[in-house]
Amino acid sequence: MIDELINNFEESRLEIDNGEIERLVSECVPPEHLEGIPFIKFDPQDSVFREDPDILGYYNTRTHEIHVNEHDRLEGQKGLKETVLHEIGHNAQRLIFEASPEVKNLWQDLYNASWNDPCNSFISGYAATDMEEDFSECYAFYKLDPDRLAMLCPEKYNFMRHYVFHEVGANFLPFPNPWDAFANWADGEIAMV
Numbered sequence: 001m002i003d004e005l006i007n008n009f010e011e012s013r014l015e016i017d018n019g020e021i022e023r024l025v026s027e028c029v030p031p032e033h034l035e036g037i038p039f040i041k042f043d044p045q046d047s048v049f050r051e052d053p054d055i056l057g058y059y060n061t062r063t064h065e066i067h068v069n070e071h072d073r074l075e076g077q078k079g080l081k082e083t084v085l086h087e088i089g090h091n092a093q094r095l096i097f098e099a100s101p102e103v104k105n106l107w108q109d110l111y112n113a114s115w116n117d118p119c120n121s122f123i124s125g126y127a128a129t130d131m132e133e134d135f136s137e138c139y140a141f142y143k144l145d146p147d148r149l150a151m152l153c154p155e156k157y158n159f160m161r162h163y164v165f166h167e168v169g170a171n172f173l174p175f176p177n178p179w180d181a182f183a184n185w186a187d188g189e190i191a192m193v
């Protein structure tokens with residue numbers, strides 16, 4: 001049960017509670033992405049955060065625990081929710097990549113391509129760190145700011161939609177690369193779509 005996973009968030013100064021994180025997780029995360037996670041804990045006293053207060057959260061790759069640090073007012077509740085989804089994204093990619101090396105290779109290719117292709121760039125500075133962080137950043141943005149992900153990283157948006165969230169259904173439209181549309185429009189060939 002999701003409510004048993006979520007711990008201690010009422011201690012945040014951001015006036016958020018476990019119930020709100022539970023709602024976020026149940027609305028945004030397919031249950032199979034939570035497999036193996038023993039807990040998601042608001043845990044600013046954790047030694048990792050005490051050593052480096054700039055770390056907002058982490059996923060323990062051995063135990064699959066998720067620890068979340070306090071977020072300041074500027075980052076706000078949205079920042080804290082982003083961190084929770086980002087860390088769950090690390091567990092989701094572990095499961096998805098273990099199940100399918102082909103899907104892992106596909107993601108590696110998308111990550112590599114971002115260094116040369118401004119039309120499929122990185123959704124954040126942190127996403128450029130490596131392919132794992134890129135995945136987790138896109139995972140969180142897919143749910144919290146999908147329009148931005150679709151605009152800046154259309155192929156990664158489609159990857160998330162197809163291989164991660166399996167939301168390709170009747171209403172799926174292949175997402176056009178907006179910059180291609182702009183380039184064509186600039187050439188006077190077609191209007192913006």
Ligand SMILES: [Zn+2]
Pocket residue numbers: 086087090132133136
């Ligand atoms: Zn990460």
